Structure formats: structure tokens, C-alpha cells
Amino acid sequence: MPRWFLPFLLSCLAAHGDLKVAALHPLLAELAQQVGGDQVEVIDLMGPNGDPHHFEPTPRQLRETGRFDLMLACGLGLESGLSDIRDLLPAGSEMVEVGEALPTLAGTCDDPSHHHDHDGRDPHWWHSVETYRRAVSVVESAFSRLDPDQADAYATRADSYRQQLDRLDRWVRRQVARVPRDRRVLATSHAAFGYFCHEFGFRAVAVQGLTREQMPDAASLARVFTELRDQHVTVIFPEKGANPAILRALVKDGHLRLGPQLDADGTRSASYEAMIRGNVTAIRDALAR
Structure with a gap:
């Protein structure tokens, strides 16, 4: 085997992602891609124009997705039936509810037909640029724990994305x-x-x-x-x-x-x-x- 072939093969494998991550919201999929880069394969289960309050991946959709290491959820009661989704995860997969690690605001819901359990918390945390910036660190930590060999790469990309969000925050304030x-x-x-x-x-x-x-x-x-x-x-x-x-x-x-x-x-x-x-x-x- 030529001396150059092994590094070439390893770089090709890395391009397909060392981690496979499924996201229940497009903003989580984007966040995962920003932090993960080529080391992570990201699957956006909901896609554009969906309603995150009511989206639930079907068992068939999860089967077709195949094995994945991590599922990212917004949390705070946003996703309906999250406990049922957790029960459908493939063996060896885990779920991280990103919002659970973030500072939250109170939210009320007086409609008895609304079956999500918000537990008195507002789940729309992404409308704060600073809170979304904190979510970068939550995802970085999860990736580094599951794939410690790439922790430095995740940290570098996370820091770069946080700087981008800092610039966005300054623009908003202006x-x-x-x-x-x-x-x-x-x-x-x-x-x-x-x-x-x-x-x-x-x-x-x-x-x-x-x-x-x-x-x-x-x-x-x-x-x-x-x-x-x-x-x-x-x-x-x-x-x-x-x-x-x-x-x-x-x-x-x-x-x-x-x-x-x-x-x-x-x-x-x-x-x-x-x-x-x-x-x-x-x-x-x-x-x-």
C-alpha cells in the first residue's frame, strides 16, 4: 500500500463524520454543524417550515435514519412526546435537551388542549442571542464527551461560532x-x-x-x-x-x-x-x- 494512502483514507472517513447526530429542530442542526464540522454527520429530522411544538419523528423515520450517537432536543417542554421519542432511540444513542442547561424565563400556558409540559418555563430560548451562544457550549461539551479525540477541534469551531454570535449580538443592540x-x-x-x-x-x-x-x-x-x-x-x-x-x-x-x-x-x-x-x-x- 502506498505510504500516502492511509492518511488519504483516514481523511475521507473523517469527512463522513465520526459522530452521527440527529436534531429535532433546524436551529439545533445548524448549531451541531457549526460545532462539529467534518467530524459530525448531522441529520435534521424536522426540516424547514415545521412546527416544533407538534413535530414527532415516526418510528419509521428513526429506523431510516439508522444508528446515531446523539439526539439534540430543544427541551423545556417544546417537543411533544419527548419521553416517547426517548424510548424509540436506537441502542447506544443518547438524548441531550439543550434548553435544560440554559438560563430560562417563566412562561404560562392556560389552554387545557395544549399537552406539552412546559413546567412554567418558556421554551423559545433561541430568541436570545446570548442564550443561543451558551447553547454552543452545551453542544461542544456533549460532542467532546462522546468523541474526546476531537475535543480540540470542537473547541476551536465553537469559539469561532461564539465570536460570530458576539458580532450578531452587537448588531442587534445597535x-x-x-x-x-x-x-x-x-x-x-x-x-x-x-x-x-x-x-x-x-x-x-x-x-x-x-x-x-x-x-x-x-x-x-x-x-x-x-x-x-x-x-x-x-x-x-x-x-x-x-x-x-x-x-x-x-x-x-x-x-x-x-x-x-x-x-x-x-x-x-x-x-x-x-x-x-x-x-x-x-x-x-x-x-x-
């Missing part, structure tokens, strides 16, 4: 500074932007609850309308993929207008940075006037 403080009220269809509001000094007002399916009754809708009027809110933001009928009912008298659509669940943008930049640009342009 855009938010253009919105007058008395206009920093973010009115949306469901309560997905609590982390953004907490981090960047906005007051959050949600017409619905933690999910798109929580439909307010007439009394609740009247209370929301009164709150919006009292807060001098003029813009309410619909969400990509959500039915805007409730919001249209609020704006029909002309005191409110619909703003640009926001990506609430992180599944309708090309990347994490694209989601943040798109949402922040929409909020800035609508509220800085």
Missing part, C-alpha cells in the same frame, strides 16, 4: 437602540419572543399563548385590545406560518396595523443569523418610525 424606549412593546400572535424582549428591553404582549393553537375567547381578546391601546401600541406582528385571522380582528377598527411577519419558531429562515437579522430588521423598521 438596531434596537434606534427604537425609542416608549415604543419598545412587541405585540405578537403567540408568546414566543419573551427571551428577545427580556434581553433587549421590550415589553411582550401576546394575543395567544405559548403555541399558535391557543385561541383567545371574546373576553380575552377584549382584554388584549385594551392592553394594546393602553400601551399605545400601533403595530402588531404576525408570524410566519400562523393563521393571521385573530390579528386581523384586532386591526379591523384601524387603531392597529399589521407589521411584517416574524419567524417565531426558528424554522422559516435559512440560518440562525438570517432569522435574527430578519426579525430585528422588521421590528426596527416598524417601531422606529
